[in-house]
Amino acid sequence: xxxxxxxALFTLVMTLSITAxxxxxxxxxxxxxxxxxxxxxxxxxxKPMAGGQVIVYAPDDPSTPWLEGICDDKGRFTFTPDPAIPxxxxxxxxxxxxxxxxxxxxGEDIIMTGGTGYTPLQxxxxxxxxxxxxxxxxxxxxxxxx
Amino acid sequence: MHIPDGILPAAVCVAGYASTGAATWxxxxxxxxxxxxxxxxxxxxxxxxxFFVASWIHIPVPPSSVHLVLNGLxxxxxxxxxxxxxxxxxxxxxxxxxxxxxxxxxxxATVMGIPALLAYAIFRLRNFLGRKYxxxxxxxxxxxxxxxxxxxxxxxxxxxxxxxxxxxxxxxANIDVDxxxxxxxxxxxxxVPLMFIEGVFTVLVVLFIQRxxxxxxxxx
Numbered sequence: 001x002x003x004x005x006x007x008a009l010f011t012l013v014m015t016l017s018i019t020a021x022x023x024x025x026x027x028x029x030x031x032x033x034x035x036x037x038x039x040x041x042x043x044x045x046x047k048p049m050a051g052g053q054v055i056v057y058a059p060d061d062p063s064t065p066w067l068e069g070i071c072d073d074k075g076r077f078t079f080t081p082d083p084a085i086p087x088x089x090x091x092x093x094x095x096x097x098x099x100x101x102x103x104x105x106x107g108e109d110i111i112m113t114g115g116t117g118y119t120p121l122q123x124x125x126x127x128x129x130x131x132x133x134x135x136x137x138x139x140x141x142x143x144x145x146x
Numbered sequence: 147m148h149i150p151d152g153i154l155p156a157a158v159c160v161a162g163y164a165s166t167g168a169a170t171w172x173x174x175x176x177x178x179x180x181x182x183x184x185x186x187x188x189x190x191x192x193x194x195x196x197f198f199v200a201s202w203i204h205i206p207v208p209p210s211s212v213h214l215v216l217n218g219l220x221x222x223x224x225x226x227x228x229x230x231x232x233x234x235x236x237x238x239x240x241x242x243x244x245x246x247x248x249x250x251x252x253x254x255a256t257v258m259g260i261p262a263l264l265a266y267a268i269f270r271l272r273n274f275l276g277r278k279y280x281x282x283x284x285x286x287x288x289x290x291x292x293x294x295x296x297x298x299x300x301x302x303x304x305x306x307x308x309x310x311x312x313x314x315x316x317x318x319a320n321i322d323v324d325x326x327x328x329x330x331x332x333x334x335x336x337x338v339p340l341m342f343i344e345g346v347f348t349v350l351v352v353l354f355i356q357r358x359x360x361x362x363x364x365x366x
Contacts, residue, residue, distance in 0.1 A: 044245070045204050045211055051329070053321045065320050092152060094321070096210075096329035097313040100244070101152050116244065126242045127199065134195035141187040 034080050037104055041075045041093040044117075048075030052095040059087025059106075081106050147215060147309055147337075148201065148239065148254055151247030154316055162253030169229050169259055176226040189362060190227035193220050197235040201245055205343065207336040214340070217258040218301020219348045221265030222294060223355065223362070228262040229255070253312065261304035265297035269352075290356055290363070291349045298348025299341040306337035 041049035051070060054077045058066040071077045071093065081089050086107025093099050100116055118126070154162075177183050193216075200214040220228040233255045240246040246254045272293040313330050317323050355362050 043211075044202075047211065051325065053326065055321065068320065070322075070325075094153060094326070096326070096333040097149055097153055097309070098333075099150060099153060118243070123243065127202070130198060130238050130242060131195045134191045134198070138188040138191040141184055141191065 032083070034083060035106065035110070036078055036080045037089070037091075037106075038076060038078045039091055039093070039102065041071055041077070041100070043098070048073070049093060049095050049098075050075055052093045052099070054079075055092045055094075056081075057090040057092070058082065058085050059089060060085050062090060083107075147213075147257065147305060148236070148246035149250045149257070149309065149313070150244065151249045154250055154253060154312070155318075156249075158312065158316055159249045159253060162250065162256050164252070166233065166252040166255040166259070169256065169263070170233060173226045173229040173263075177230075186224065186227045190224050190231045193224055194231040194235045197232060198238055201239060205340065207339050210333055210336050212333075212336050212340045214344065214347075215258060215302050215305060216344065216347070217262040217305055218265040218298035218344055219351055221262030221301055222269035222297040222348055222352060224262075225266050226263075228266060229259040232259045232262055257308045257312070258305050261301045261308070264304060265301035268300055269293050269297040287353060287356065290352055294349040294352040295345040299345035302337060302344045303341045306334050306340075310334040 039054070041052050041054075043049060049071055050073045052075065054067075054069045054071060055065045056067040056069075056079055057064070058081070066089075067079055069077055069079065077093075081104075083106070087105070089104045089106050090101055091104060092101045102114070102116055104114065105111055177186070180186070197216050197220055200216045203214045204211045205213065217228070217232060220231055224231055233251075236246055236251055236254050236258070240248050240251055240254075272289040275289060310330060314327060317326050317330075352363065
């Protein structure tokens with residue numbers, strides 16, 4: 001009886017080890033999340049900056065380009081920053097002496113969307129205040145001398 | 147035309163501020179020599195507002211679009227007030243709308259202001275050519291019109307040429323130089339129709355001023 005049990009146990013262990021060997025041919029997946037950044041460059045008129053030249057600067061070396069590229073027809077450009085270099089990534093787009101720089105925080109204080117520029121209402125209000133300043137100056141200097 | 151921050155090397159920005167400083171000093175000295183230096187401030191202030199707003203008026207010139215600058219008009223109408231007016235207008239455009247930039251303020255003022263002074267010189271040439279008044283004693287409109295056009299067109303034309311030279315000679319090596327050169331050239335050529343538009347606009351404005359308030363143009 002004892003012997004029978006031993007044989008049974010032995011068979012079980014063998015079966016298990018064979019199965020284990022079979023599982024060694026399975027696949028294994030690990031994951032890390034990489035954030036891809038898509039930028040869209042356009043002129044004030046909202047015309048996309050098609051073919052604009054993009055230069056990406058990493059936070060650890062803001063003077064040497066980390067990546068260079070070209071915007072597509074819709075002024076878009078996508079890149080994946082290295083997660084090992086957290087900080088503020090600077091992306092410059094230029095075309096024909098026009099262009100802008102955007103600062104994108106990557107890492108713990110990541111901000112999912114952002115941009116440079118103002119809404120039409122803000123622009124209208126700021127423009128009107130400045131124009132009123134000029135008109136006021138003109139009125140002040142053309143006042144009647146008492 | 148409005149060169150933003152981060153495009154030009156530091157040495158060019160410093161040189162721009164130096165030439166702007168010199169031109170501002172020269173203009174203010176000339177203004178101070180006038181009998182009443184404050185007399186021109188109201189019209190200078192109003193035209194600064196026009197200059198400030200003009201850069202929002204975009205004119206499509208395929209494949210790109212350009213905007214009004216009006217530096218030739220300011221030169222013709224304001225004379226020596228034009229350079230400080232343009233400097234102040236550019237300052238507000240840079241601070242409020244990032245149109246241009248603070249590091250490049252000197253360069254931009256030079257690019258647009260020096261041609262304005264040249265436009266003033268051209269506009270004044272009309273006083274040395276031909277008759278000043280017609281047989282009824284009114285100012286002669288044809289000469290004012292012709293030289294108004296020349297002043298308006300040459301102001302923007304020369305500004306585009308200076309901007310082209312500065313941009314083409316300072317393209318950084320780490321970008322595609324040929325592509326950048328081609329797009330700068332295309333943008334500069336788009337200013338040729340703008341020369342015509344600004345010339346005509348200047349003619350309309352100076353003829354209007356001559357009709358309703360000719361004393362504004364007298365000393366110019």
